[in-house]
Amino acid sequence: MNREIGEHLRLLREESGVDLHSLAARTRIGVRQLKALENGDFEYLSGTVFVRGYIRNICSELNHSPRKLLKMLDETLLEDEPEELPAPTGGARRVLLPVAVASAIFLALLVGSYLLHGGKGEVRPADGNRQGKIAATAGLLPMETDERALSNADAFLYLDLVVNAVEKTWLRISTDGSEPWETTMKPGDVVHLKATESIELLIGNAGGIFFELNGKRFGPPGSHGQVISHYLITRDNL
Secondary structure (H helix, E strand, O other): OHHHHHHHHHHHHHHOOOOHHHHHHHHOOOHHHHHHHHOOOHHHHOOHHHHHHHHHHHHHHOOOOOHHHHHHHHHHHHHHOOOOOOOOOHHHHHHHHHHHHHHHHHHHHHHHHHHHOOOOOOOOOOOOOHHHHHHHHHOOOOHHHHHHHHHHHHHOOOEEEEEEEOOOEEEEEEEOOOOOEEEEEOOOOEEEEEEOOEEEEEEOOHHHEEEEEOOEEEOOOOOOOOOEEEEEEEHHHO
16 A cells, blocks of 8 residues: 555656655655655664655655545554454463462562561672663662552653644754654644654744654744754763
């Protein structure tokens, strides 16, 4: 179905008498992204939300309704939806029961050893191991807060950025130094990005978007119509 959608886009462009480079200039979508669309290579385009945005943008420039192509895209998603895994059988539960009992005994022995020696052992996280440092810190907290502290620490092991558009805005995006890609957002559009180290943006209208970074909301990064050529977000911003 992806190839069929791509073929429709290619025919629409050719019937409109527009070549790839002209369409790229008009939509601000890269030539490589346009080729990937027309070849049905949607995995290259980093998610369905961007494919949907590209289709809308292209159809708008070529004065064509995107409704049919978006419906085909939705049907493709339904076809690709994974089947649910069957529930575990009674036999599986019987196999897991001895494992659970053994784990409980091991945990009891571990706690007993800790109490016997006064809990004076030193935790030494491996050099450069961020998770080890989190575990060592959590061990110094009261018992009732350990679970919450660990879950909060895990939440900041990556960058979770939501970009919300309130005006038409063009973006070029790169996550963790990967090859950049482009999209044009319209009011109401939302882009969800995840990275472990950094997110780099080139923003065509800094007053047209606002951010939510790991659940914390921020205002627009600039003013209406302002172009920001290099906007860098790292874990230092958390």
